[in-house]
Amino acid sequence: MTDKRQAFVALVTCFNDDETINYAATRVQVRRQVAAGNNIMCAGTNGDFSALTFEEKVRLCGEVVDEVAGRARVIVNAGMPATFETVKLAREFDRLGVDGIAVITPFFIACTQDGLERHFTTVADAVETPIYLYDIPARTQNHIEPETARRLAAHGNIAGIKDSGGAQDTLEAYMEVGRSVAGFDVYSGPDQLVHWALTNGAKGCISGLGNVMPDVLARIVSCVNAGDEEGAARAQETYAAFRADLYKLGYPPALVKRALYLRDPSVGLSRQPALLPDPEQDRAIEAILSRYGL
Template sequence: MTPQAFVALVTCFHDDETINYEATRAQVRRQVEAGNNIMCAGTNGDFTALTFEEKVRLTKEVVDEVGGRVKVIVNAGMPATFETLKLAREFDRIGVDGIAVITPFFIACTQDGLIRHFSTVADAVETPVYLYDIPARTHNHIEPETARRLAGHGNIAGIKDSGGAKETLEAYLQVARDVAGFEVYSGPDHLVLWALQNGAAGCISGLGNTMPHVLADILKAYSRGDLAEAEKQQATFAAFRTELYALGFAPAMVKRALYLQDASVGASRQPALLPDREQDLLIGEILKRYNLC
């Protein structure tokens, strides 16, 4: 199977903090043109700041704009299984290629609780469900053995690993090697190529919002067997990541870097990062070094 790149798409906002759906559609077109698939309502899409109704409309708008040209995954995960289930059913009706379910946040979960949570959602929809592990943000972690148990569910298709630890990613990849049909998508942008070389089905990238063609070129070069080009593009991607993320919280830096490329994306809803002239100048210098503005 050809590995796939998904971009965890930003959600664009007007100055009054309402969603700018037209600007968001423009970002969809930009990613489709580069050859990337879309994940919406994820961490980089400010999903925790969106209402239930907004997530449903956002997904409809993204699916409509994509028009079947690439795949769309949407995140339904919320702290309680109840709301996660309601969202997943809405996304199932809209028609997406996958429903990601981030681990519950704020609520401390046992591994058995996580199994119940994910299984309940996967039981209720026809769309394939993807586990989404990002313990630094949710403080709940899907242990590799839990992923193995969930991989046996007929409607759990894989996992997005955003933990950043090679050891955990390798353990998930071992599950994929052992369980047919279970896919692993790498979240950390510095591990895209490494993950592909070790059997990942692809990646789901936040940084791809700002470097869509570099991300796509990593996957394209790898797929055609041009390892030297894949390594070159990965090195560029990783170096940009290191410089940008040194300035602050990763999703906020991605959104701000993209804003400096295209002001129509807007800021994020409060209490997210406010514009900072000094920080913007530093981001602008990085963008110039990578010929992004």
């Protein structure tokens, strides 16, 4: 495993007009990210995972792995509310040969820390592929406390955590776990913290915004790896400013998808009941895209 920092893009899932998955268009997005130098996270928050069926997730993951063909790393999200289905999905992804399986905290079901520990341990016991914890409390209402992460880090098949909580102190606490437990890598989710996280101990980042700005994301990481802090800071400034402008318009994953759609309609719309086309909002997104030369 390389010691260099790594960028993953939480890849959008492309849809046809009838809301079926457009696998060919999704493969195009995979090629675009690989060409930029980014790795792929499949079926994450920006990939509409909660709107996909079990069978669709399995096929989608297989198509992504096939398209990547070893040129980049692939992590796929298997997390579902119940441990039972999460294990079933993880076993399918294990068979497909991904590099890692992310497990988002259960949603809808309120969990104790003990419940979360049992959930992640059961999944990690069931597969050979390394498991990555995925914390995004704003969406799931469940949060992995740093001490819970520390206990889970001792499991031989739990390889790290993706932190999408947005709280810098929590990210710092996770990175402290990473520093003290060998083989436990921390990946930052918040787009505004990419540069800070990479220079303070994170192994990498997993970004939704990279769907729209793949080259800027890749530049932050490549500059950090090259020791070019000034270049990384400039790229981060652009990335964070674009994030602030775009996300103030509404729900981030739907806005990422819409911004991409306005430049490439083959990605399709989000599955309902997510964002519907809105001419006024589209004009605002267009103005932002133009301002950043996209």
